[in-house]
Amino acid sequence: MTFNIFQASRWTSANHLFPTVIEVTDQSVVRRKRSWFSTDEISIAILKVASIHIKTGLFWSDLIIESSGGSDPLESHGHTKVDARRIKELIEGYQQKA
Numbered sequence: 001m002t003f004n005i006f007q008a009s010r011w012t013s014a015n016h017l018f019p020t021v022i023e024v025t026d027q028s029v030v031r032r033k034r035s036w037f038s039t040d041e042i043s044i045a046i047l048k049v050a051s052i053h054i055k056t057g058l059f060w061s062d063l064i065i066e067s068s069g070g071s072d073p074l075e076s077h078g079h080t081k082v083d084a085r086r087i088k089e090l091i092e093g094y095q096q097k098a
Contacts, residue, residue, distance in 0.1 A: 001025055004090055012060055012078025020076045022063070024090045026097070029065055031074045042074050046094045054084045063087060 008020040018034035030043040050068040054061050061084035065074040079087070 001027065004086075006079060006083045006087055008076060008078035009060060009080065015078045020078070022076055022079070022087055024087055024094075026094045029074060029087075029091060031076055042072075044069075044071075044074055046091065047098055049091055049095065052088045052091060054088060056081055056084070065091070 002025065004024045006022045006024070008015045008022075010016055010019050014020075021032045023030040023032070026046065028043045028045050029049060030041060033040045044065060044067045048067045048069050049065060051066045053064040053066070055064075060078050061081050062077045063075065063079060063084055067073070
């Protein structure tokens with residue numbers, strides 16, 4: 001199993017101390033958001049990813065990954081444009097192989 005880990009920039013809001021991390025594997029997409037005393041983790045199986053929305057600003061990109069299972073979308077803010085595109089490419093590539 002290959003792990004691809006992408007960390008949001010510390011220069012963006014809500015990522016100063018504990019940046020959001022997106023992990024993409026051939027099985028799932030996981031978003032981990034830490035805080036002082038807890039960790040919030042959301043995962044979506046690769047085959048359940050319905051759409052990937054990338055909002056690109058001047059410097060940073062925001063990701064919204066929606067599942068076909070009806071759960072809340074996986075959102076992450078403050079990734080580089082290259083990382084956001086790579087996350088989308090990886091998810092779509094893993095879906096095609098499955």
